[in-house]
Amino acid sequence: MNKTVNQKAWFFVIPVFVLVAFNAIIPLMTVVNYAFQETFGNNVFMWEGTRWFKQIMLSERFHASLGRQFLFTFIILFIQIPLGIAIALTMPKEGIGVPVCLVLMSMPLLIPWNVVGAMWNIFALPDIGFLGHSLNALGFDYNFTQQIGDAWFTTILMDVWHWTSLVVLLSYAGLRSIQPAYYQAAEIDGASRWAIFTKIELPKMKKVLTIAILLRFMDSFMIYTEPFVLTGGGPGNATAFLSIDLVKMALGQFDLGPAAAMSLIYFFIVLLVCWVFYTLMMRNEEKS
Amino acid sequence: MSLELKNVEKKIGLDTHIYPTNLKLKKNTINILLGSTLAGKTTLMQIMAGLDKPTSGEIWFNNENVTGMKVQKRNVSMVYQQFINYPNFTVYDNIASPLKITGVSSDETKQRVGKVAELLKLSGMLNKKPNELSGGQQQRTALARALVKDSDLILLDEPLANLDFKLREELREELPKLFENRDCIVVYATTEPSEALLLGGNTATLQEGKIIQYGKTLDTYNKPNSLVSAQVFSDPPMNIAKIKKLGDQCSFLQNDIQWKTKLNIKDGEYKVGIRPHNITTYKEGNNSLEIKGKVLISEISGSESLIHFTNGNLNWVSLSNGVFQKNVGDEMNLYMNTDEFVYFDQNERLVSNG
Numbered sequence: 013m014n015k016t017v018n019q020k021a022w023f024f025v026i027p028v029f030v031l032v033a034f035n036a037i038i039p040l041m042t043v044v045n046y047a048f049q050e051t052f053g054n055n056v057f058m059w060e061g062t063r064w065f066k067q068i069m070l071s072e073r074f075h076a077s078l079g080r081q082f083l084f085t086f087i088i089l090f091i092q093i094p095l096g097i098a099i100a101l102t103m104p105k106e107g108i109g110v111p112v113c114l115v116l117m118s119m120p121l122l123i124p125w126n127v128v129g130a131m132w133n134i135f136a137l138p139d140i141g142f143l144g145h146s147l148n149a150l151g152f153d154y155n156f157t158q159q160i161g162d163a164w165f166t167t168i169l170m171d172v173w174h175w176t177s178l179v180v181l182l183s184y185a186g187l188r189s190i191q192p193a194y195y196q197a198a199e200i201d202g203a204s205r206w207a208i209f210t211k212i213e214l215p216k217m218k219k220v221l222t223i224a225i226l227l228r229f230m231d232s233f234m235i236y237t238e239p240f241v242l243t244g245g246g247p248g249n250a251t252a253f254l255s256i257d258l259v260k261m262a263l264g265q266f267d268l269g270p271a272a273a274m275s276l277i278y279f280f281i282v283l284l285v286c287w288v289f290y291t292l293m294m295r296n297e298e299k300s
Numbered sequence: 301m302s303l304e305l306k307n308v309e310k311k312i313g314l315d316t317h318i319y320p321t322n323l324k325l326k327k328n329t330i331n332i333l334l335g336s337t338l339a340g341k342t343t344l345m346q347i348m349a350g351l352d353k354p355t356s357g358e359i360w361f362n363n364e365n366v367t368g369m370k371v372q373k374r375n376v377s378m379v380y381q382q383f384i385n386y387p388n389f390t391v392y393d394n395i396a397s398p399l400k401i402t403g404v405s406s407d408e409t410k411q412r413v414g415k416v417a418e419l420l421k422l423s424g425m426l427n428k429k430p431n432e433l434s435g436g437q438q439q440r441t442a443l444a445r446a447l448v449k450d451s452d453l454i455l456l457d458e459p460l461a462n463l464d465f466k467l468r469e470e471l472r473e474e475l476p477k478l479f480e481n482r483d484c485i486v487v488y489a490t491t492e493p494s495e496a497l498l499l500g501g502n503t504a505t506l507q508e509g510k511i512i513q514y515g516k517t518l519d520t521y522n523k524p525n526s527l528v529s530a531q532v533f534s535d536p537p538m539n540i541a542k543i544k545k546l547g548d549q550c551s552f553l554q555n556d557i558q559w560k561t562k563l564n565i566k567d568g569e570y571k572v573g574i575r576p577h578n579i580t581t582y583k584e585g586n587n588s589l590e591i592k593g594k595v596l597i598s599e600i601s602g603s604e605s606l607i608h609f610t611n612g613n614l615n616w617v618s619l620s621n622g623v624f625q626k627n628v629g630d631e632m633n634l635y636m637n638t639d640e641f642v643y644f645d646q647n648e649r650l651v652s653n654g
Contacts, residue, residue, distance in 0.1 A: 193380040196351050202372040202401045215387040 046272035064273035074274065076249065077257040078281075084164075084253060085232045088171050092228055093221070095172070096179025100187055101209075103180070114184075117177045125174075129241025132170040136242075156243065160250040163243050167251055170238055175231065179224045186220035187213060222293045226286060233282055254278055301327035301362055303348065303453060303485050308357035310343055310509075317343045319510045320357065325485050330476070330501030332517065333489040335532055340509040341489035345455045348487060349376045361452070374453070377446035381458040383438035385430040391417075391441050392426040398449040416448045419478065436467035447478060454479070456488045460495070472498060493535045497521065505532040527648035530573050536606065536617050538642075539574040554612030559589050559638050565651055573642040576606070579618035579634050588635040591616075598626040609634070 047064055049057040068074050103113045123131075138144040138155045147154040156166040190213065198208045214221075236255035239245065245252035245260070252260070258278065262271035303325040310318035318340050325331050333341045346352035347359065350371040358367045366374060377398065385394045392413060399409045417423050420440040430438050439459060446454055460468045476499055479486050488499060496503045496517055503521070504514040505528075512529040513520050524530035530538055542553040546567050551558045553569075578584075579591070593609030593616065600606070600623050607618045607626055618634050626632065643651040 191382050191384070193382050193384050196346075197378065197380070197384045199351065200349070200371050200376060200378055201398050211386050211388070 043272045043275055046268050047276055050269050060269060064269045065277070068270055068274045068277060071270075073257070074277075077252055077254050080250075080252065081233060081254040084168070084235070085229060087168055088175070088232050089225065089228055091168070091172055092176045092179050093225060096176050096224065097183045097217070097221075099176070099180045100183035101213075103184055105188070114181070117180050120174050120177050121181075123174075125237035126241050128170065128174050129238040132166065132173075132238070133242050136166045158247050160247060163247060163251050167239050167242060170242060171232065171235070174238065175228060179228065182220045182224045183217060186217035190216045218293075222290075226289060229289070230282060230286065233285075301452060301483070301485065302360075304360040305348070306358045306360065308344075308347060308354045308359065310340075310347060310352070311355045317509050318347070318354070321511050323504065323511060323514060325487065325502075327485065328483065330479055330486040330488060330499055332496040332499055332501060332503040333487065333506055334491075334493065334496045334503050335489075335506030336491055338508075339506040339532075341506060342457055343509075344506070345378070345457055345487060345489060348453065349378055349455055350374045351378075375449070375451050376453040376455065377449060377451040378455040378457065379439075379442050379446045379459045381461045383430070383435060383442055383462070385438060385441050385445070387430060390427050390429060391422055391433070394430065394441050395422075395426075395444045395448050398445060402449065412448055413444075416444045419447070420444045420474075434467070435463055436471060439463060439471065443478070447482075450483070452484055454482075454484055454486045456486070458489055458491065461491070475499060493521075493533050496533070503533070505529040507532055523650065524573075524642065525650050527571065527573060527644045530642060530644075534573075534575055536576050536619065539576065539579065539614075539616050541572055541574070541614060543570050543572050543643075544568075545570060552612065554614060557589060557591060559587070561638075563643060563651070565643075569646065570651060571644045571646075571648065573644060574636060575640065575642075576617045576619035578637045578640040579616060580620040580637075581605075581607070581618070581624075581632070581634055582620065583635045585637040585639050587638040589638050591634050591636055593618075593632055593634050595626045595628055595630045595632065597628070600625065607632075607634075 045057075048060060048062070050060045051057050099117075103117075104110055120128075133141075135141045136144045136156050138148055138157075144154055144156070153159075154162050156162040194212050194216075195208065198212060203211065234255055235253055236259070239251050239253060240256055240259075243251045245256040249257075255278075258271060258274055261267050261274065305321055305323040307320045307322060308318060309316070309320045321344070333344060335341055343352065347354050350359075350366065350369055350373075353368055358365055360366065361374070386397060389397065395413045395417060396409050399412065404412070413426075414423070417426060420443055422437065422440055422444060425433060425437065430441060433441065439462075443459065446456075460471055463471065472495060486501075488495075490496060500517050502515060503517040505512045505520060505524075507528050512532065513525045520529065521533050524533060527538075527540065543550050544553060545561065545563070545565065548560050548562070549558055550561045550563075550572075591611055593607075593611050596608040596610060596615065598605065598607050603621065603623060605620050605622060605624050607620070609616050609618065609632070616634075645651050
């Protein structure tokens with residue numbers, strides 16, 4: 013077949029370029045601009061080179077919030093992935109229970125993030141909140157606004173409540189795509205329930221689980237709204253995750269240079285982790 | 301050794317999937333369940349295996365009632381239309397998996413896996429994972445898993461349906477060999493009459509949850525007990541025409557073609573079934589009958605040519621050897637081999653072979 017050359021085809025592509033430029037490249041470049049310069053307002057900029065990057069990389073405050081961020085992300089992945097799979101396994105496979113479960117499961121995902129934060133804030137208040145009051149009535153000394161452990165507990169619980177459903181829905185979809193013949197074949201072999209899970213269900217769910225882990229990693233690593241509304245990063249800096257710390261630096265202290273450098277470092281960490289994880293999973297895929 | 305279904309019936313809700321069925325399968329036989337999709341082949345097999353319970357009726361194996369016995373306790377193996385293997389096991393581990401669970405020693409496992417792998421031409425790929433294999437090799441692995449343990453009952457549910465044409469032909473030819481010298485009952489479900497004829501053994505024709513006929517494959521093919529059974533065992537579908545018999549003269553109702561018959565039956569109206577390959581573009585047999593046709597569709601399938609044509613108010617299908625193309629609307633002469641006509645009465649039961 014002969015391909016014709018028609019430069020007018022660029023008109024189909026240009027709108028996309030313009031759109032991407034406005035919503036991604038230009039804002040990002042502004043941040044890059046700030047990251048290498050110092051400004052005192054009035055549009056006066058002074059070249060600072062890599063000074064802000066060095067400052068952030070060596071700052072204890074950044075190390076602390078990065079550490080908190082990784083700890084938080086690992087804890088919620090550790091809870092949500094197994095819990096999500098477990099719930100998906102117990103969900104009904106046919107009948108009226110399927111739509112009921114699916115709708116119930118999607119509910120937390122449909123609630124706006126700041127509403128989730130506000131809801132849990134009220135829910136967990138030690139004096140009037142249902143959770144906080146009940147825990148205290150049961151004899152636990154619970155106060156998420158003052159005790160670090162309680163603040164972490166509440167933040168993690170909130171995130172598990174909000175996001176486990178995503179893992180459930182993805183796992184459920186993965187499970188449903190396994191043909192019944194696999195289960196029959198395993199039954200004929202006399203395989204145990206555990207063997208069916210590890211030898212059939214898990215390998216067959218591998219792809220959706222990769223997606224689930226990636227999505228949950230990215231979202232939890234960039235979490236902002238919910239802990240901001242719930243704890244505001246407190247008590248002290250106990251739940252000041254990377255994004256909360258970043259906003260504090262940029263808008264609270266108006267340290268635009270270091271904040272811009274920090275956001276770029278932040279961005280590259282997310283990108284790097286996703287790339288490493290995805291490459292590892294895909295390499296595994298090719299091998300097997 | 302025998303497998304017997306006694307009045308087995310399967311209902312799900314108000315739907316009857318299997319009507320009360322009696323069937324006795326003998327030792328060392330290949331039994332083909334032939335029927336279209338939804339005829340009940342899979343359901344029947346699952347009941348035989350013990351994967352599914354019949355609503356009523358009993359299953360007897362070796363003079364023992366095994367109705368409701370769990371499939372793990374029955375010594376069966378099954379191969380499916382889809383290629384079912386453990387995804388993260390190697391081919392070797394896949395084939396060995398039924399032996400491992402029953403606790404066969406590792407030396408014996410090695411020997412038996414090696415033997416069956418050789419039989420199925422898998423020797424070179426024992427260390428590969430299923431998704432590194434072609435569809436044909438994946439299905440060979442599944443077959444090997446079914447053959448490696450000495451099952452009393454091997455069920456194959458359309459094992460070749462998901463393979464492409466060449467692989468299907470290849471594996472189809474090997475299948476009868478695989479079941480030779482095995483002390484077991486083989487049940488093989490298929491939608492394709494040609495597969496049944498190739499495998500030999502016995503054939504049961506099924507339609508809408510009923511077994512229409514069961515007997516030696518060639519007998520079932522040559523002497524269909526009814527029009528339904530003949531239709532199930534004919535691909536492309538059999539041509540059916542109404543005829544009138546008077547003395548030894550027969551004639552079609554919608555045209556004036558006549559032929560002589562040796563049939564010793566009452567005069568009256570009958571239906572005649574003619575398989576497409578008994579209507580050809582050349583004369584075949586001593587008693588061929590000429591019929592004029594107007595071509596509707598002409599298609600080539602493999603080394604055969606299929607011509608759909610009209611005569612009278614009826615559409616006919618003919619299947620001739622050789623490759624040739626006819627144009628739509630062409631008038632042509634075709635020849636029917638009257639020796640191969642199958643006669644049915646008004647109730648569509650077999651009368652006799654002409």
